[in-house]
Structure formats: structure tokens, C-alpha cells
Amino acid sequence: MPAPVSPPRTLYDKIWDDHIVDVQGDGLALIYIDRHLVHEVTSPQAFEGLRNAGRPVRRPDCTLATVDHNVPTSSRKALTTVESFIAEPDSRAQCMALEENVKEFGVTYFGMKDRRQGIVHVIGPEQGFTLPGTTCVCGDSHTSTHGAFGSLAFGIGTSEVEHVLATQTLLQKKAKNMRISVDGQLGEGVTSKDVILYIIGIIGTAGGTGAVIEYAGSVFRGFSMEARMSVCNMSIEAGARAGMVAPDEVTFEYLKNRPLAPKGEAWETAVTYWKSLKSDEAAKFDSEIRIDAAEIIPTVTWGTSPQDVVPITGSVPDPSTFTxxxxxxxxxxxxxxxxxxxxxxxxxxxxxxxxxxxxxxxxxxxxxxxxxxxxxxxxxxxxxxxxxxxxxxxxxxxxxxxxxxxxxxxxxxxxxxxxxxxxxxxxxxxxxxxxxxxxxxxxxxxxxxxxxxxxxxxxxxxxxxxxxxxxxxxxxxxxxxxxxxxxxxxxxxxxxxNARDFLTEEVVASPLPQSRQPIASDGSTTLPPSETPSSVEKFIVVKGLAAPLHIENVDTDMIIPKQFLKTLKRTGLKNALFYTLRKDPTTGAETDFVLNRKPYDAAKILVVTGKNFGCGSSREHAPWSLLDFGIRCVIAPSFADIFRNNCMQNGMLPVILPQEQCRELAEDAEQGLDLEVDLEKQEVRRPNGKASFSFETDTFRRHCLLNGLDDIGLTLQKDDSINSFEQRRSAVWPWLDGFGYKGSKIPVAPVSTRKPKKNDW
Incomplete structure (x- = not known):
């Protein structure tokens, strides 16, 4: 009897299937994370969570940290310590906190004195830490950059950073498949940045919401890895969960002999596997867009959203023409x-x-x-x-x-x-x-x-x-x-x-944790009870005043500006919420913004009539600031994927309703009437006997919110499944294990003895 033929799959399908540890009845999957990048802004609260729960970092060999967001870019010739070099107190505190956390938990770290230090999404590919076929996450939305290597790479919030550090897994719902093909010849002066700006201009900042984009066509095949990274980097600006390009000879040539890439026989085995990572010819995509490269010319933005683009030969649009x-x-x-x-x-x-x-x-x-x-x-x-x-x-x-x-x-x-x-x-x-x-x-x-x-x-x-x-x-x-x-x-x-002339440092093992039990030689860890108490407040019914907001594409920088991100805590952000809308930029006086006006300054619910609320960063500070203000629920026609997930990690409910219903609820709010959001019955009840509106929420997330459950504690109940997956992973993809894990070692790239010399001009 012939073996059953598996249905054709996309690149995303293949990587997703290869990383499933466990699947629940509602389709929510526990997926394994191969590569975790960490920086100073979204990690302090995650490490603090580990510390409070007595949890170690499960896979230090799969974790790489650096400082990038806060560091000054002035000359470092006088640098002796971070404490003395960074003048701004809050920036200094975050950088110093990361230095202490990586020592305490035993994580490989490129600090300010290390010439390998840099932007987290630059150093991962540069060192060969980013590899095809992997899952890669970071507490930063532009993690989508790494998808250029045929990696499923996406940004996560701080709660999920802690989840990955503790379990090396994440709970995820599978996204839809979207393919964008660009074929033909790019014109003079047109680069990868112009291509992705043009794409975002076509599909909008919510065009990829709920989907993973695969970039295909002759233009992307002809791009270098740097160009592919630029395109995948901005996938998040199109609302996508991730962006991907199938690996090919361009990919392999870029990775070969990089410090953390496999070597020797492991390299040959890896490349054989990587060559299978492409969408099958008959694979089905939920949506497809085809673009003629000849249509694209050098592109520039005119407004305050990445979708506000025009050709450089064009003009600023006239809003009066918008319907x-x-x-x-x-x-x-x-x-x-x-x-x-x-x-x-x-x-x-x-x-x-x-x-x-x-x-x-x-x-x-x-x-x-x-x-x-x-x-x-x-x-x-x-x-x-x-x-x-x-x-x-x-x-x-x-x-x-x-x-x-x-x-x-x-x-x-x-x-x-x-x-x-x-x-x-x-x-x-x-x-x-x-x-x-x-x-x-x-x-x-x-x-x-x-x-x-x-x-x-x-x-x-x-x-x-x-x-x-x-x-x-x-x-x-x-x-x-x-x-x-x-x-x-x-x-x-x-x-x-050649770039490899500068990748001369020897790969070294992650340091042992300074105050923790090291990982055992068999890779197992001593874990706390799965019923570890949760700090997440239950959400059953929330009744109260709703505040109306008539803005679309409300981004995370609008919700909480970057100057308030320099915190080591999850609280104290009430006054930062919508700061630039609530304060006059010149005088600092309060404006007439809705949340400044009584009675809306005590709102528990936010009703938004514009689409794509929470677009932008993966940082969790946006829902933290809303919660600190007292808002437990946001109702909108649509949400950015990461923001929606971050809300539910913090006991906050995002409710999606049709735009017309959002407008009706906003009218109720403008009359100063209370709304009632019932998660158990999944309905929004209106005042004065008006008909309720029904909504849907993921079964598992609803269960967690209703009971105030801790995701990490629940995941640790599946530790046997995680261990089994890791054993299979080591057998099938051994190049993904780092130093100190089950006796595995990454072969070290030959160290160049030739010193690069400056060219004559």
C-alpha cells in the first residue's frame, strides 16, 4: 500500500510544523523557540519575573544578549564602565540591569566594550546565530528581519520574553499565509527600501494583519541578504506577524564560516535540510499580491505612518479628497x-x-x-x-x-x-x-x-x-x-x-549563572511547581465608563512615547499614556484630549472607531500604561497582532467588533453612558435597553483571563513534552544546540591571523 502523500505546504507551514511541541483543542500550539535575542529595554521585567519565581534560563546556549536602544553612539575611546559612560540615568539603569542579569542567569552577552556589540537584528545574522528553518524571537517588533534567512522570526512582549527564557517555548495561534511576488527589473535608483515602502503603500499598515508574508519573485531572488533583511525588517509595518524569504545559495554563501553557523559535516547536513525549505509548487496561500518591479521608483513617506508614501516625483496628498x-x-x-x-x-x-x-x-x-x-x-x-x-x-x-x-x-x-x-x-x-x-x-x-x-x-x-x-x-x-x-x-x-575578515573572535560558551544551579549535563532543569501563583488579574465582567477615540492606526509610540520606556518596572506609567495628546508640547499644560476630560479621566473601557489599534512596537509598555490608567478593555475594529497578544498577557481584554458597531458604542460613550463587557458570555452590553454586541475570543486566552492563570506555570506542566521535543531536535538538527548543552559543541570558525588593512584611496 503506497504511503499517504502529504498535502503541499508553504515555507511557513513547514517551519511551523517542525516546531510544534503540543497542540490544544482550539488550535493554540506550543511551539519551540530555537533562537532568542535579548536587549536592555524589554528584558528587565522578564528577568525579574524569573528571579521572583526562582526559575533559571532554560537554554542559555540558544540566547544572545546585547545593548542597543539606549547606548550613546558617540566615541567610546574614553569608555571604562557603562556606569560612567552613559550620562542619562534611566538609560544607564537599563544597560546596567542587563549586564547584571546576563551574569546572574548565564547568558552570552555583547557589551559596550565588545566590538561585536550592535543592533540586536544586525548581530544575530552577522554572527551566524540566525539560521534557516529556525524560530527566532526578541522583545522587539523588527525581529521580522531574521525572516530573510527562511526563519520564522517575530517580535514578542516582555511577558513572552520571560516565557521563552523560562520554557524555550511560546503559545501561538497559527497565522495565515500571504505571498507577495515582485517580478521584473527594478529601475535606476530603486533599492530594497523603496520596494518595501511601495508594498506598504499598496496594502497599508494593516494589510498583513494575521498573516506571515513570504516574499517571492525574481526581484527578491536577485537581492543580497542585506537587501532581503531590509524588506523583512519592515514586514511588521505592514501589520504582518513575520516576513520570510526562502533560503537559497545567496543565503548559504552569506552564512558559511560565520562564527555560530555549523561547520564541516554539520554544515553539509544543514544545507541539505535548508534546501527543502521552500513553498511547494501547489501550496495554497490565503492571499497573494503580484507587483511589477517596473512600477516602483524611489519612494518617500509624507505623513506619520509608513503607509503614507508617494514617489519622490510626487506631491503631498490633499486630505479633502479622502472619502x-x-x-x-x-x-x-x-x-x-x-x-x-x-x-x-x-x-x-x-x-x-x-x-x-x-x-x-x-x-x-x-x-x-x-x-x-x-x-x-x-x-x-x-x-x-x-x-x-x-x-x-x-x-x-x-x-x-x-x-x-x-x-x-x-x-x-x-x-x-x-x-x-x-x-x-x-x-x-x-x-x-x-x-x-x-x-x-x-x-x-x-x-x-x-x-x-x-x-x-x-x-x-x-x-x-x-x-x-x-x-x-x-x-x-x-x-x-x-x-x-x-x-x-x-x-x-x-x-x-569580505565581511568574514572581521568575524575573528572565537565562539565561547555561555558563562555559568553566578547565583543559580547550572543546567545539568543531560540538559534537564529543576523547575518550580506548575501552580506558581499568577499576578494576572482575573477578567470576568468589567462595567464602567467608556472613552471614545476617533483615530485609526493608533501606534504604540502614540500610546506611550519612547521617553517612558526607560523603566525597570511594569507600573507607574499612568501619566505616560497618550502623553503627546494629553500635554501641550510647548507649555506642558493639559489639552482637551478625551482622557483629560471628566468623566473620561476615570474610564475603564476605550472605544476606538479607527482600525489597526496598537500597531508598531512589540513592547509591552503600551498595555501597561493603559492598565495603569485604569483601562481594562479596548474595543476596536481591528488590532495589531502583537499588541492584542500583549493585552491578554496582562489581564486586559481587546474586543474586535465591526466598525459600525464601534461607532455606535462610541456614541454611547460620548453621552457619558456606561458599557458592560462580559467575557464569560462574550458580549458587550449597552445602556438603555439597546441590543448587545457579541464578540469572540480565543478559547485558551479566554480561559486564562477568566481564571487569572499564569502562562508559564501552565506551560511547565508540559515539561515532559518539551524534553521529548528537545531530544528529537538534538538528533535531527544538532547544529542548533550550543556549547554546554548535552555535551554538544558548535565547531569554531577558523580564526583569521591576517589583520585587515585600510584601503588606499
Whole structure:
């Protein structure tokens, strides 16, 4: 009898199926996490949770930590200690907390004195920690970057960071499959950044909600790994859970001989497996979009959402032409914030600052692309007199690489500020910030209000376009400056050096925990009782005043600005909620925003009439601030996936209702009437005998909320299943086990004895 033929599967299906530890009746799966990246902003509360519960980090060998968001990018020549170098107290506290936590729990760490330190989504691929076929998470929404390697990579909140540290698993509901294909030939001056901005402009910031996007077609096949990473990085800006590109020879060539990639026989075995990681020809996708590459030209944002894009040859749109009232109001708000008038030509907009960096565009190829534009402007060309321009490499390794290639000389000679590695002005949690009213051409990923500094105005562009803006003093079509496409990073004037020449450090084992029992030689851990008490408050029925909010695409930076993220606790964030809407940016006085007005300052429920509430970051601070204010439930037409999950991790209920019903509830709220949200019956009860509205919630999440259950405690009841999975994983994919785990060791890359020399120019 012939063996049954398995149905055709997508790339996402295959990786998902390979990582299932357990599946519940409602389809919620416990999946194993192969790679966990940790940074200083979203981890303090997670480590504190482990400490309070007496739990170890289950798999230190699969965990890698660095500091990036808070670190200054000024010269580190005088650096002796983090304590003395970082001036801002809260930033210093978060960085020092991570240093102490990695020592206490035994986690590999690239600190500020380590040249491998850098942006978390740069160092993972750079070191070969990111591998095809893996699941990869981090307390940062742009973890989607790692999907460029054929990895299922996504951002998580702090509660889930703690869950992964404790169990090496996550509870997840399988997403839908979406494929975006771009075929044809990209035109002159068009880069991967233009491609992803164009895609987001088509599908919107909620276009990928509930889905994992696979990028396919000849354009992505022709992209380098750096270009693929830039595209996958911004998948979250399209609302997707993750973005992926099937691994191929480009992927394998990039990873070969990197420090944490498999070596020798393990490499050959791994590549054989990786070659199977592609969507079957007959695989079904829930949605598909096809784009002709010839349609894309250099692209720039005009508003305060990544979907607010136009070609550089275009103009600022006129909100009066928009038909939807919420969309129209949002556009009017964006233009007011950006200081722009309708129909202004994009190329007439002057800039004050230029930022080239971030986890989107800080790799060596990005720097080469920008340098090529600078060279094209002429040997004596300087940054425009009205512009301050800065280059921030994504890691210390990239910085050294660029200096050996002489890129720093090109930039500094033209008047750019050449800086140390870090997130820098992408989100302005460090000293690199915009002042109120300053306009920036930025290679980062978000143009939210206040993202790069309170009152700062951001236009998202490619590195080539940013360099063009720096040299001309305004947003400029890069095609006017160069005669060859910037995505071709080589040039007759630029000698290229191999990245592997700079990956010379030997791989070492994670340090043993300083105050904990080390993991036993068989990989087992001593775990606390599964009934560990939970701090999550039960949610059964919440009755109270509802506050109406008529804004769409309410992002996490709007919910809680970045200056309030520098906390080591989950509480004390009440006054930070919607801070930029509740406070006048000039005087600091309270505005007429709804949550400042009585009786809404005591609201327990927030009713939002616009779609896609909670888009943006994976940080859990947004629901923490809502809870601190007293809001236990948010009702909206749709939510960003990560925000919705973060709410339920904290005893808070996100309710999805049709937009028309949300508008009716907002009318009730505007009359000062109470609403009643009943999770047990799954209905929203209205006042004055009006008909109730029904909603649906995941069975497991509903059960946890009703009973105030601890996810980690529940997962630890399945420890036998996790152990069994780990045994199979070690047998089938042994290259995923690190030093100190079941006697397994990662073969070390040969250490280069040749010192890179700076090129002559």
C-alpha cells in the first residue's frame, strides 16, 4: 500500500510544523523557540519575573544578549564602565540591569566594550546565530528581519520574553499565509527600501494583519541578504506577524564560516535540510499580491505612518479628497504634525537632518550605497549647509569593515558625522534625537509622531536617497545624482572587502549563572511547581465608563512615547499614556484630549472607531500604561497582532467588533453612558435597553483571563513534552544546540591571523 502523500505546504507551514511541541483543542500550539535575542529595554521585567519565581534560563546556549536602544553612539575611546559612560540615568539603569542579569542567569552577552556589540537584528545574522528553518524571537517588533534567512522570526512582549527564557517555548495561534511576488527589473535608483515602502503603500499598515508574508519573485531572488533583511525588517509595518524569504545559495554563501553557523559535516547536513525549505509548487496561500518591479521608483513617506508614501516625483496628498472620515481626519492630523500643505512637491521639502542607520539600513551594503551617492556628487562636495548628517553602523564589526573599505573617509570628508554602533536616532531613546520641528530624511523604519524626538518630523527613505538629501539639503530624486542603480553596491572607485575578515573572535560558551544551579549535563532543569501563583488579574465582567477615540492606526509610540520606556518596572506609567495628546508640547499644560476630560479621566473601557489599534512596537509598555490608567478593555475594529497578544498577557481584554458597531458604542460613550463587557458570555452590553454586541475570543486566552492563570506555570506542566521535543531536535538538527548543552559543541570558525588593512584611496 503506497504511503499517504502529504498535502503541499508553504515555507511557513513547514517551519511551523517542525516546531510544534503540543497542540490544544482550539488550535493554540506550543511551539519551540530555537533562537532568542535579548536587549536592555524589554528584558528587565522578564528577568525579574524569573528571579521572583526562582526559575533559571532554560537554554542559555540558544540566547544572545546585547545593548542597543539606549547606548550613546558617540566615541567610546574614553569608555571604562557603562556606569560612567552613559550620562542619562534611566538609560544607564537599563544597560546596567542587563549586564547584571546576563551574569546572574548565564547568558552570552555583547557589551559596550565588545566590538561585536550592535543592533540586536544586525548581530544575530552577522554572527551566524540566525539560521534557516529556525524560530527566532526578541522583545522587539523588527525581529521580522531574521525572516530573510527562511526563519520564522517575530517580535514578542516582555511577558513572552520571560516565557521563552523560562520554557524555550511560546503559545501561538497559527497565522495565515500571504505571498507577495515582485517580478521584473527594478529601475535606476530603486533599492530594497523603496520596494518595501511601495508594498506598504499598496496594502497599508494593516494589510498583513494575521498573516506571515513570504516574499517571492525574481526581484527578491536577485537581492543580497542585506537587501532581503531590509524588506523583512519592515514586514511588521505592514501589520504582518513575520516576513520570510526562502533560503537559497545567496543565503548559504552569506552564512558559511560565520562564527555560530555549523561547520564541516554539520554544515553539509544543514544545507541539505535548508534546501527543502521552500513553498511547494501547489501550496495554497490565503492571499497573494503580484507587483511589477517596473512600477516602483524611489519612494518617500509624507505623513506619520509608513503607509503614507508617494514617489519622490510626487506631491503631498490633499486630505479633502479622502472619502472615509476617520482616514481624512488622520491625514489632516499627519499634515499638521509634519508642517506640510497639500500638493507640495516632495522635492521642494528641505530637511534639517539626515540619519543613515537602524536595524533596517545600517549594514555594509547600505553604507556602500550611501557612499556611492556621496562620491557621485564630486570629490569636493560637502553636506548641504542647512543639514546635519550622521552615519551609524549597525555593529562594531560593520564599523570596522567600513573603515577598512575607506567608507568613513568618504563620509567624514563630505561632512557626515561617523558614529559608534547602536539604534541611535531610529527611536531616540539615546542622545541622538530630533528637536521639535526638525525634519529628517531617515533610513529607519517608522515615521510615527515623536518617534525620533518629541515634535520631530521623519521622512523614510533608502540610504541612497538619504545621502542625496544630505548633499542637496532637501528630499531629492537620487537618480539625478548617480548614473547607476544604488542597489548595485560595487563601484570602480570602491574596493570591497569580505565581511568574514572581521568575524575573528572565537565562539565561547555561555558563562555559568553566578547565583543559580547550572543546567545539568543531560540538559534537564529543576523547575518550580506548575501552580506558581499568577499576578494576572482575573477578567470576568468589567462595567464602567467608556472613552471614545476617533483615530485609526493608533501606534504604540502614540500610546506611550519612547521617553517612558526607560523603566525597570511594569507600573507607574499612568501619566505616560497618550502623553503627546494629553500635554501641550510647548507649555506642558493639559489639552482637551478625551482622557483629560471628566468623566473620561476615570474610564475603564476605550472605544476606538479607527482600525489597526496598537500597531508598531512589540513592547509591552503600551498595555501597561493603559492598565495603569485604569483601562481594562479596548474595543476596536481591528488590532495589531502583537499588541492584542500583549493585552491578554496582562489581564486586559481587546474586543474586535465591526466598525459600525464601534461607532455606535462610541456614541454611547460620548453621552457619558456606561458599557458592560462580559467575557464569560462574550458580549458587550449597552445602556438603555439597546441590543448587545457579541464578540469572540480565543478559547485558551479566554480561559486564562477568566481564571487569572499564569502562562508559564501552565506551560511547565508540559515539561515532559518539551524534553521529548528537545531530544528529537538534538538528533535531527544538532547544529542548533550550543556549547554546554548535552555535551554538544558548535565547531569554531577558523580564526583569521591576517589583520585587515585600510584601503588606499
Amino acid at each position: 472615509d472620515p476617520v482616514t481624512k481626519a488622520s491625514a489632516e492630523r499627519s499634515l499638521k504634525y509634519m508642517g506640510l500643505t497639500p500638493n507640495t512637491r516632495m522635492e521642494d521639502i528641505t530637511v534639517d537632518k539626515v540619519f543613515i542607520g537602524s536595524c533596517t539600513n545600517s549594514r555594509i551594503e547600505d553604507l556602500r550605497s550611501a557612499a556611492k551617492v556621496v562620491l557621485a556628487a564630486g570629490p569636493e562636495a560637502k553636506v548641504a549647509s542647512n543639514v546635519v548628517a550622521m552615519i551609524v553602523p549597525g555593529s562594531g564589526v560593520i564599523k570596522q569593515h567600513a573603515e577598512v573599505e575607506g567608507l568613513d573617509v568618504i563620509f567624514k570628508r563630505a561632512g557626515f558625522d561617523w558614529r559608534e554602533a547602536g539604534c541611535s536616532m531610529c527611536l531616540g531613546m539615546n542622545p541622538d534625537q530630533l528637536s521639535a520641528g526638525e525634519r529628517c530624511a531617515s533610513t529607519s523604519n517608522r515615521n510615527f509622531e515623536g518617534r525620533q524626538g518629541s515634535g520631530g518630523r521623519t521622512h523614510l527613505v533608502s540610504p541612497a536617497m538619504a545621502a542625496a538629501a544630505a548633499m542637496t539639503g532637501k528630499l531629492t530624486d537620487v537618480r539625478k545624482l548617480v548614473g547607476a542603480a544604488p542597489h548595485d553596491s560595487t563601484s570602480a572607485k570602491m574596493k570591497v572587502v
